[in-house]
Amino acid sequence: MMQTLTLSRLTKRYRDTEALRDVSLDVAPGERVALLGHNGAGKSTLMKIILGLISFDSGEVQVLGAAPGSGPARAGVAYLPESVAFHPALTGLEQIRHYLRLRGEPARLASELLARVGLADAGRRRIGTYSKGMRQRVGLAQALIGHPRLLVLDEPTSGLDPVSRRDFYALLDGLAAEGASVLLSSHALTEVEARTDRLVILSQGRLVTQGSLSDLRRQADLPIMLHVTPRTGASGRLAEALPQGRMNGTALHMSCGQDEKLATLSRIAGLGEIVSDVDVTPPSLEDIYSHFSRRDGQ
Amino acid sequence: MSRILATARSEFLIALRNRWVSIAVAMMVVFSLVLSAAGSAPTGALGADRLSVTVASLTSLAVYLVPLVALLMSFDGVAGEVERGTLPLLLTYPLSRAELLTGKLFAHVAVLTFAVAAGYGSAALSAIATDSAALAGTPALWRLFWTSILLGAAFLCLGYALSALAQRPSGAAGLAIGLWLAMIVLYDLGLLAAIVADGGGWFTTELFPWLLIGNPADAFRLYNLAASEATAAAAGIGGAANAIPPMHALVSMLAWPVLALGAAVLIFRRITP
Ligand SMILES: Nc1ncnc2c1ncn2[C@@H]1O[C@H](COP(=O)(O)OP(=O)(O)OP(=O)(O)O)[C@@H](O)[C@H]1O
Numbered sequence: 001m002m003q004t005l006t007l008s009r010l011t012k013r014y015r016d017t018e019a020l021r022d023v024s025l026d027v028a029p030g031e032r033v034a035l036l037g038h039n040g041a042g043k044s045t046l047m048k049i050i051l052g053l054i055s056f057d058s059g060e061v062q063v064l065g066a067a068p069g070s071g072p073a074r075a076g077v078a079y080l081p082e083s084v085a086f087h088p089a090l091t092g093l094e095q096i097r098h099y100l101r102l103r104g105e106p107a108r109l110a111s112e113l114l115a116r117v118g119l120a121d122a123g124r125r126r127i128g129t130y131s132k133g134m135r136q137r138v139g140l141a142q143a144l145i146g147h148p149r150l151l152v153l154d155e156p157t158s159g160l161d162p163v164s165r166r167d168f169y170a171l172l173d174g175l176a177a178e179g180a181s182v183l184l185s186s187h188a189l190t191e192v193e194a195r196t197d198r199l200v201i202l203s204q205g206r207l208v209t210q211g212s213l214s215d216l217r218r219q220a221d222l223p224i225m226l227h228v229t230p231r232t233g234a235s236g237r238l239a240e241a242l243p244q245g246r247m248n249g250t251a252l253h254m255s256c257g258q259d260e261k262l263a264t265l266s267r268i269a270g271l272g273e274i275v276s277d278v279d280v281t282p283p284s285l286e287d288i289y290s291h292f293s294r295r296d297g298q
Numbered sequence: 299m300s301r302i303l304a305t306a307r308s309e310f311l312i313a314l315r316n317r318w319v320s321i322a323v324a325m326m327v328v329f330s331l332v333l334s335a336a337g338s339a340p341t342g343a344l345g346a347d348r349l350s351v352t353v354a355s356l357t358s359l360a361v362y363l364v365p366l367v368a369l370l371m372s373f374d375g376v377a378g379e380v381e382r383g384t385l386p387l388l389l390t391y392p393l394s395r396a397e398l399l400t401g402k403l404f405a406h407v408a409v410l411t412f413a414v415a416a417g418y419g420s421a422a423l424s425a426i427a428t429d430s431a432a433l434a435g436t437p438a439l440w441r442l443f444w445t446s447i448l449l450g451a452a453f454l455c456l457g458y459a460l461s462a463l464a465q466r467p468s469g470a471a472g473l474a475i476g477l478w479l480a481m482i483v484l485y486d487l488g489l490l491a492a493i494v495a496d497g498g499g500w501f502t503t504e505l506f507p508w509l510l511i512g513n514p515a516d517a518f519r520l521y522n523l524a525a526s527e528a529t530a531a532a533a534g535i536g537g538a539a540n541a542i543p544p545m546h547a548l549v550s551m552l553a554w555p556v557l558a559l560g561a562a563v564l565i566f567r568r569i570t571p
């Protein structure tokens with residue numbers, strides 16, 4: 001099956017900074033891919049290259065089997081820029097009608113599109129009077145025009161309230177079910193983890209890892225935190241029995257590697273009546289993310 | 299073509315909202331009426347009808363006003379999109395940069411057409427109302443009308459080129475004012491000074507006519523004056539007008555919008571959104 005998007009060994013240099021280095025990435029039809037990375041990691045640069053807005057120095061890019069920015073690529077790709085802007089003098093409806101006409105779609109679909117992103121009532125007001133989240137929704141509405149086969153969304157949920165975010169991801173699920181691929185960037189780890197198929201982490205222009213959350217969890221191999229609560233009056237004996245732990249007020253904190261988890265738990269269970277409870281905390285999403293996304297010197 | 303029309307439609311709406319349509323119409327009407335009222339005195343002396351004299355005055359007005367209005371509307375054309383941040387999204391649509399500029403040109407030419415029609419129309423009505431023979435000047439008025447649109451189109455396209463060159467509205471506005479001063483005011487002064495210095499030599503007889511039609515504003519003036527003896531007399535530069543075939547001036551007026559639009563597209567292509 002042909003990939004929707006193929007990047008191989010993509011490198012992009014701005015005058016003194018290397019924004020992307022040897023990035024290789026494939027996106028299959030119907031796949032939702034989240035691009036994560038620190039500020040300045042190269043996410044927006046990568047997206048602009050895919051759209052053909054900026055050139056690249058070396059490597060290969062294929063979008064829907066064509067060159068980025070070529071006719072077939074433009075016809076099948078929708079984009080939501082990082083800070084989307086529209087002419088303030090036009091109304092939401094007029095702006096969407098304009099974009100519909102540019103894609104050769106009937107302009108009467110505009111009100112339906114605005115309704116899909118929850119802007120049915122504001123469509124007749126000028127965009128100059130819109131809030132940031134409302135402008136973002138106009139941006140989403142234009143990205144839905146004409147059943148695109150690839151949606152490139154740069155921080156699509158920034159400025160959206162929690163309910164709108166949920167609606168947005170529901171919208172994405174529908175698009176992916178119809179076979180559209182989605183490449184989105186985000187700083188909101190929890191929502192991205194739950195609603196996409198694959199995470200791609202960029203750090204300083206390099207693709208450091210990719211995979212599902214459980215893949216990344218395994219790769220990172222971060223220690224698991226254990227909190228052992230002693231029975232009343234038994235804290236001294238517990239501290240002696242588990243010398244690698246650190247007594248902190250009412251509980252003992254210790255960590256262990258993924259592969260020692262069961263052995264450690266059975267040892268704690270073997271301590272018998274001096275232990276009243278055990279809490280196991282796996283590494284959080286943020287821990288895994290910062291493990292991969294470390295910048296130099298951090 | 300549908301993409302050009304879609305762009306033109308939105309741009310016209312924007313011009314309407316930004317009051318450019320009303321500003322342009324008001325400017326043209328006010329200046330045309332003032333001029334036709336002021337120019338009503340010497341009618342009998344020249345033996346021309348009232349409308350032909352009005353057309354002569356309007357020609358001198360249009361040389362200044364039409365390029366100014368055109369530049370005012372177009373200097374924001376590319377730089378405004380860059381500044382607002384609307385360009386990256388627009389350029390991911392199946393719309394070429396040439397189509398985008400052509401769409402803007404269609405809309406702005408339409409605005410200009412309204413303004414010129416309203417201005418000349420009101421001046422013509424006031425001439426016809428006071429002089430029953432004035433209808434004889436209708437062909438001259440018609441010629442002035444469509445050549446004004448051509449002149450405006452040339453300066454609209456020059457405005458887009460400057461806009462793409464500057465990439466910022468403030469810079470583009472400065473360049474537009476500079477261009478207007480250079481091409482409309484200083485160019486003629488320079489030529490005049492050169493003629494005086496030359497004293498009827500090679501420059502005056504050989505080069506000067508070409509330099510004159512090389513400037514779209516001078517070509518516009520020449521074409522309109524050459525076509526009518528009476529108006530040429532009224533404007534006082536009949537001598538220069540007679541030396542150059544009107545056809546050359548027309549070719550210059552047709553070539554300028556095309557060349558300037560081509561230049562604007564080329565400069566626009568160099569912008570990375
Ligand atoms: N036009 C430009 N000229 C020079 N350097 C640039 C330009 N655009 C981006 N860069 C640099 O390229 C690097 C990547 O920037 P990019 O905008 O892709 O980051 P990002 O991952 O989108 O960050 P953020 O999360 O803040 O949006 C940064 O170091 C940035 O300074």
Ligand SMILES: [Mg+2]
Nearest residue numbers: 043044045082
């Ligand atoms: Mg970014």
